[in-house]
Amino acid sequence: MTEYIVFAVSCILVNNILLAQFLGNCPFLGTSKKMETAIGMAMAVIFVLVMAGAITWATDIYILKRFDLEFLRTIAFILVIASLVQFVEMFLKKSIPALYTGLGIFLPLITTNCAVLGVCIINVQEEFTFVKALVSSFAYAAGFGLALVLFAGLRERILLARVPKPLQDTSIGLVTAGLIALAFFAFKGMA
Amino acid sequence: MVEAILLMLGLGAVCGSILSIASKVFYVYEDPRISQVEGSLAGANCGGCGFAGCSSAAEAVVKGKALPNVCIVAGSESAAAVAAIMGLDAGTAEPLKSTNTCEGGLRAADKYVYNGIDSCNALVNFYGGKRICTIGCLGLGDCIKACTFDAIHMGSNGFPVVDEDKCVGCGACQKACPKDIIKISTMSDKLLDFNKMDDALSPCAQTCPAEIDISKYISQIKFGDYAGAVSTIRERNPLLLSCGRVCPHPCETKCRRGIEDEPVSINQLKRFIADFEMNNGKRIPIKCAQPTGKKVAVIGGGPAGLSCAYFLRRLGHDVTIFDMMPKLGGMIRYGIPEYRLPKKVLEWEIEGILNLGIKTQMNVRLGTDFDIESLVASGYDSIFLGIGAWKDYKLGAEGENLKGCYTGIDFLTKFALNQQGDSPVPTVIGKKCAVIGGGNTAIDCVRTLKRLGAEEVYIVYRRTRKEMPANLVEIEAAEHEGIKFVFLAAPVKVHGDENGNVKQLEYITMKLGEPDASGRRRPVPVEGSETFIELDMIISAIGQGPDISFKKEGSRLADLTTTRWNTIGAVNPETLQSNIPYIFSAGDAYTGASLVVEAIGGGRRAARSIHLYLTGKEIEPVPNSLYKKYIPESIFKSVDGIKKNPRTPMPELPVEERIKSFEESDLVITEKDALNEANRCLTCCRICYNKDL
Numbered sequence: 109m110t111e112y113i114v115f116a117v118s119c120i121l122v123n124n125i126l127l128a129q130f131l132g133n134c135p136f137l138g139t140s141k142k143m144e145t146a147i148g149m150a151m152a153v154i155f156v157l158v159m160a161g162a163i164t165w166a167t168d169i170y171i172l173k174r175f176d177l178e179f180l181r182t183i184a185f186i187l188v189i190a191s192l193v194q195f196v197e198m199f200l201k202k203s204i205p206a207l208y209t210g211l212g213i214f215l216p217l218i219t220t221n222c223a224v225l226g227v228c229i230i231n232v233q234e235e236f237t238f239v240k241a242l243v244s245s246f247a248y249a250a251g252f253g254l255a256l257v258l259f260a261g262l263r264e265r266i267l268l269a270r271v272p273k274p275l276q277d278t279s280i281g282l283v284t285a286g287l288i289a290l291a292f293f294a295f296k297g298m299a
Numbered sequence: 300m301v302e303a304i305l306l307m308l309g310l311g312a313v314c315g316s317i318l319s320i321a322s323k324v325f326y327v328y329e330d331p332r333i334s335q336v337e338g339s340l341a342g343a344n345c346g347g348c349g350f351a352g353c354s355s356a357a358e359a360v361v362k363g364k365a366l367p368n369v370c371i372v373a374g375s376e377s378a379a380a381v382a383a384i385m386g387l388d389a390g391t392a393e394p395l396k397s398t399n400t401c402e403g404g405l406r407a408a409d410k411y412v413y414n415g416i417d418s419c420n421a422l423v424n425f426y427g428g429k430r431i432c433t434i435g436c437l438g439l440g441d442c443i444k445a446c447t448f449d450a451i452h453m454g455s456n457g458f459p460v461v462d463e464d465k466c467v468g469c470g471a472c473q474k475a476c477p478k479d480i481i482k483i484s485t486m487s488d489k490l491l492d493f494n495k496m497d498d499a500l501s502p503c504a505q506t507c508p509a510e511i512d513i514s515k516y517i518s519q520i521k522f523g524d525y526a527g528a529v530s531t532i533r534e535r536n537p538l539l540l541s542c543g544r545v546c547p548h549p550c551e552t553k554c555r556r557g558i559e560d561e562p563v564s565i566n567q568l569k570r571f572i573a574d575f576e577m578n579n580g581k582r583i584p585i586k587c588a589q590p591t592g593k594k595v596a597v598i599g600g601g602p603a604g605l606s607c608a609y610f611l612r613r614l615g616h617d618v619t620i621f622d623m624m625p626k627l628g629g630m631i632r633y634g635i636p637e638y639r640l641p642k643k644v645l646e647w648e649i650e651g652i653l654n655l656g657i658k659t660q661m662n663v664r665l666g667t668d669f670d671i672e673s674l675v676a677s678g679y680d681s682i683f684l685g686i687g688a689w690k691d692y693k694l695g696a697e698g699e700n701l702k703g704c705y706t707g708i709d710f711l712t713k714f715a716l717n718q719q720g721d722s723p724v725p726t727v728i729g730k731k732c733a734v735i736g737g738g739n740t741a742i743d744c745v746r747t748l749k750r751l752g753a754e755e756v757y758i759v760y761r762r763t764r765k766e767m768p769a770n771l772v773e774i775e776a777a778e779h780e781g782i783k784f785v786f787l788a789a790p791v792k793v794h795g796d797e798n799g800n801v802k803q804l805e806y807i808t809m810k811l812g813e814p815d816a817s818g819r820r821r822p823v824p825v826e827g828s829e830t831f832i833e834l835d836m837i838i839s840a841i842g843q844g845p846d847i848s849f850k851k852e853g854s855r856l857a858d859l860t861t862t863r864w865n866t867i868g869a870v871n872p873e874t875l876q877s878n879i880p881y882i883f884s885a886g887d888a889y890t891g892a893s894l895v896v897e898a899i900g901g902g903r904r905a906a907r908s909i910h911l912y913l914t915g916k917e918i919e920p921v922p923n924s925l926y927k928k929y930i931p932e933s934i935f936k937s938v939d940g941i942k943k944n945p946r947t948p949m950p951e952l953p954v955e956e957r958i959k960s961f962e963e964s965d966l967v968i969t970e971k972d973a974l975n976e977a978n979r980c981l982t983c984c985r986i987c988y989n990k991d992l
Contacts (some may be wrong), residue, residue, distance in 0.1 A: 171310070175302055177306055187310055198318075268417055
């Protein structure tokens, strides 16, 4: 149990998918202007990534590895994740319309999110067990959400500050993202 | 390689099959209009509309939660297409534009001390917006930060200025503003907007019966934006040329500058700007909303009828004006003489209104040539009664039916008809004439008589000059033109000669007693003070009211509520709806003889109610209305920082020249004077103003 907790902390803080591995920067900058948008995106990523982690793990173990076709991982995972998201969207629309409306545009946006794909590939490259792959997916997604929400909070504050014209909006966003990443490097000693 | 291809094909086939089955299993009925609407949006998924993507926006439109112009990227064509899909009133497809209604800004910087975070919202959250003005702009620019289209910038006066060309009406600024000063609205919303207690209004704008944004148009004159000033006036008053000449400018009585100095000559500035458009020969375009397919009959083409027709047409309705006279204009054509309002000026003004696509039916009288039944049968959805006050009150003195006795409106109308070539009957006047009454009609009669060559012209009035209801400037002009005033004199009898012609007017001298219901001191006769004046023509102009002879038994209008002054009653003075739901009224027909500007304001108010009626909405007064009230905090007792600076005098034709013809006697001020006068304006808002320091 302790091993899984340490592993999860490592995924959330030390190897944060956004701030240490630099994956998923587009939604990080695109959906972090408002706190409510950031929370919506974080929830959607957690939701999709856990499922994508499981299904891609199964695809890799039972299909790709069996036929010795691991080099097809990226393209196969894109296909599987995109189909999964479409499937989930249809399912939610029919069965849980409230959640479907809540997730809004974010669900289809995740279809080709490199953070999702990245975590799925890490899961199989590191040869995690199924349970560990699930923990990893959830923890990486939670790390994504944490970074996104922290960043959104900062950007809401920055909006009220006097920022020189050339640095406004995305520029100051990138500088701030860099500074948060530096702050997250302090977690390196934990694992 | 073959395995790889087969695997990918297999994987694709499995995914496709699962999705295909899922699409059947999880099928959810979706209104087909959603996809149609979505197809008309930009497809950018930008979220600028406030919804999560285009499909959400389309769904919101279909559910009625968003307007057809929801897409801020695709523009008006998309809005029109969406409106067509939804079968909505195309009027709602008008583009939304943002406006800042407060022009306070740094002028009121001393009203609060705050050194916290640079945000209006923070200021409001921390301190409740520390500023004396309850609505004033805090000037910290949250709206500017919220605008992603760079359409708002901080103006030189420290308040945000909206660039209408760049504004897409997304509403982000409105949401960001904690003081509700930035508002997004369509042209129709603006036309239907009336002054409210929580608006940013200067005292003059609160006083104007037409509710014109006076400080805004004066400010536009100041900065040389004459076309903008014309449009600002026309947003509330379509008869700016006429008003610029004949309005007694009640606004000037509440001019904040007037507290310490002379009030700004607001009406001269209005006339200057109205004449600028006319003399320029190029009409400033007027926009109308998309046609709604609703028909309205406006009965009476006077100021109230023209104003109502103008606003209804701009709101997209099909309007026809019915008038009993050969030409439009009502009392401003037939009751106001040429020297005050030249007919060619009026023609130009009315032509501009009719150019919007308003139809006319002239020489038809309600109750004689047509009635409400025929209008309803012709498919008119609503009717506006702007029939004016054409019936003179009787003098009630013996001998008033002798040859040589006239009533004011009758005399002025006959003269105007002949002067315009609409009647071959020339106006015969006497050598010694008297006009009984103290109002504007009486003054118009005496000044007309003077110009027609009468040798001696009297005004006989039962109170003193101070109590005369006519405009002071008119009274003074009559004095300059040699009119003789007989005050405190009440006519008792008109004496005639053996041929039945007027010979003498007998009057009794009065003295002023206690004030009556009108607030003026009641005249009391002095016993034994009968006096005689030798005359050969007498005109009584003691007041007028509407002619409601159309209220015949058995007709629909028989049930129309009227007052004891024969004016048309309204359910509410602000909605102007009569007791017959589809009939509305305003102007002299509702108020009794009153100001042109009052009729114009009434016409717009009635147009709002008619629009609500036609669009199936509840006809209610404007919430929090400022109707005939003042915002207490905006009325000052003293005004600091005023350097005395005389008001621009009105240029006029010399007396000896003007009494010889019907040439316009009051002239327009020069551009230099107009700019000087505009600079005297303190550009007041609710509590802010620009000092002369």
